[in-house]
Amino acid sequence: MLRHVDSVSASIWVETGEPCTVTVEAAGRAYRSPTFTVHGHHYAIVDLVGLSQDIASYSVSLDGDQVWPLAGRPASRIRLMPAEGPRRMAFGSCRTSVPHDSAHVRTHGDDVLRAYGVSLMRAGDEDWPDLLLLLGDQVYADNPSPQMLDYIHARRNTEPQGEIADFEEYAELYRQAWTDPEIRWLLSTVPTAMIFDDHDLRDDWNTSHSWRAKMARTSWWPRRVVAGLGAYWVYQHLGNLTPAERADDPLVRELTEGGGDGGPALDAFAAKADAEPGSNRWSYTRDLGHTRLIMIDTRCARQLTPGDRRMLDPEEWAWLEEQAAAPARRLVIGSSIPFLLPEGVHGVQNWNEALCDGKWGRTAQRLSEQLRQFVDLEHWAAFRRSFEDLSRLLVRLGRPAVILSGDVHYSYLAKASAGQIHQVVCSPIRNPLSRLLRWANVLTQFGLATLVGGLLARLAGIRRPPFRWRVTKGPWFQNALATLTFPDEVEVTWYESTGDGVRPIDSVRLS
Template identity: 60%
Template sequence: MPDLLVGPLLRYVDEAGASIWVETSEPCEVTVEVGGLRAAERTFTVHGHHYAIVDVEATGPYTVELDGRAVWPLDGFPPSRICPVEELGRVVFGSCRTSVPHDDEHVRTHGVDILHAYGRRLMEGEDLPSLMIFLGDQVYADEPSQQMLDFIRSRRQDGPDEIVGFEEYAELYRQAWTDPVVRWVLSTVPTAMIFDDHDVRDDWNTSETWRRQMAEVPWWPARVISALGAYWVYQHLGNLSPSERKADPVYAAIRAGGDADGGAMLDAFAERADQDPASTRWSYSRDIGRTRLVMLDTRSARKLDRGDRRMLDEDEWSWFDELATGGVDHLLIGSSVPVFLPSGIFDVESWNEAVADGAWGPRASRVAEKIRQALDLEHWGAFRKSFEEFGRVLVDVAAGRRGRAPATIVLMSGDVHYSYLAAAGPVSADLDSARIYQAVCSPIRNPLSRTLRLANVIGSFGVASLAGVLLVRTAKLPRRRFRWKITNGPWFPNALASLELDGRSAVVRWHTARPDFEELTRISLTS
């Protein structure tokens, strides 16, 4: 008799229906019923695990059955429901969530899980958001919890105390998504996701040198193949619309095998995606009413050639360039790593890239590469050509040179373990009336220690500001073509942000839990 292991997750939702993802204990038929309408899908199998995505053209409360047996909703929880999404109203976003218990010991070390706190708030009757966006590090494959370490050590005695194979990734996702409150949230609020480095490994694709070094690690090939395969199953498939998913050749081939295990096909796909990033696209976009959402892959799609590093390779850049237009009320861009960092850190990253590329000679280049990896100098400032191209596009869109100017262009990011708002524009811009904003929300649950918080404030907002200016001059880097300033923050607690859209108006808020869910700040982005 099949059981529901993970899910249901409410993923893609539009004005008429939704896609619901599940993992089950054995092959079965998964049925979703909404208001008398029933939609069913047979599970597919990879590496001994069984999954289905059911597309249903209806909205309202729903139930889930496995081979005709009701398994959802859970007793004691409100019904899960599909709410039609015709316009984006409230968009909740954040990144960096570790999956540890909610007891006093872990609250002391990891803080209150803001996603769990928000879920309880929603269960008490707060209006549901239109969409929840997870901007990376949904799981930590390189920093497993004690519960995850226990699972790893029960299976093998060799290899690293990190995730290696698909079976371990499956357990990692199970632990991340099956807390009852979090599980209910994910069953009720539509989600969009993109990876960052810890979904695979810290500093993933920071440089070509990093890739060469990792290729020499015996367990790395299995790790990266399992990471991308698991990401495809647990996160990527649900990002796609039903028509996009049906056009996915890997999905079609695995489903065509019936109950046969498609693990080998998935591994071949994942290996090809790692070795040839242009062979697949993890980025995606959606037009929802008068808002366009573009979610960028800023990890796998990097070009790492010395002297010509790009955050987005040529194919990925062309794809984004076509989508970066006006004619919408709001243009939302998800980039797991922030575009506009504190200016001092940005300058240090740009200097480091130039030196690593040979500006100070071969010996300094090798030292710069070590610094790049040690200090995580891998954001947009460390890919200066891409940053300049990206900035020019944003300025053109904001100025109305690519169609009617949006009221706001909001870049949503995480990664850095603190939250802030920055305003940006061309050099001549009045940033008090900006259209371009960087909203960073991190972490959901993985706070920095007090010592590291102080170090970040001093390093990012103090010493780096002076050092960055001096270093940029020594590397003879060109002046920036636009400017930005951090207008609010930084804030270091676990947090979720919400972007509230109403016509051409936009308000952004940050929320934390100490321990109750509360608002940190509220900022209007439009006059």
């Protein structure tokens, strides 16, 4: 997988079957790295440094035996990030990894990420993205495919039945998600940046203090959360880091220099990251010429104290303020969950949070917590203090800000009335709602909630948000992937699959 790329370097992530030395040959040079071992699995990340031009093709060898590129596929190439910034970014979220046969296409639709990869095989340079952002639910640990369930049932009959239990199963889950030939090729030649959402761990992950207390009483959850965060670190987060950041990372050094199996060290790190969110930062930023990209952890960094809930705890919020204030022509913020929901839904989530904090008494508090978890009332609106803090920060900065999100299984564009703030949602890549749930979402989130959301919020004594906003495009419920094009007038385009390629759903310039 081609991961971090800038104007002078590129990092290639590899999982191998045995310990070995991984060699990447590109432009007449060889770059090498030994593998490190975690829970019996072997990984390497090879940095190609001192680059001055794009690489037309590269190959990968393990102990001298060439294993990449795959026969019959186009060459994997590396396009360096232009110093002036990206020309195009692609993004999306929520992808189930089921087969591509007709039966699964009927139930899950076409895999738009796969279709996008096929389209790039014949696309010109002007259509290629400089970066692919995967904004959460890269895997579904709580709802595995039938093939993954077969793997689970063949190795155990213990709890949790029907869900991922440990690192070994996470490794197989990622293998199934990313080893389809078209997906492998796409991920080998388009740089990727990733952030988790709840299904990478479990539905409703860190929704509330009540949710964490309930899961802490579940016998299998401690092992699951450790495995999930550890696997996320290996398969997703490691490639988000720059070569310099990895060189300074104590866990990277321990795993790559310590010898032996680093499973216990990774487990200890993951357990601490869950128990003490301030011990680690999953959020990260990249300076991309005309654009500053900030990818926010909206799951692990939450403060869930009743009466003082925050999407980002004070330490994480201070970091975000600092990163957002750095010089940049515009901000692109990756938040797995939407910041600007339809306004009525926003009001409902404000109201629900107030009731969960006891605004209308204990009975309403208990019932509201059940409602919160049942219908996923857990977005920025359900952390009203953080929503208002971020709203005021973006208005105060006074520069264009585009927030990219997924999660909700429909796509749309929202524009704030204050400042130059846009919310762009693209979801799902492959996990569509049923027709019944689509209509239910339209009726509740764009109909009923529009009528009652503001009223409920006012009845609970909640002040109005710092600004208004409205949905100006969408919603679309089909599987989709989207792009942003730069550098002057930013344009967003949503795409759907044609089976062997993609076609636009809609396109709009962000003014």
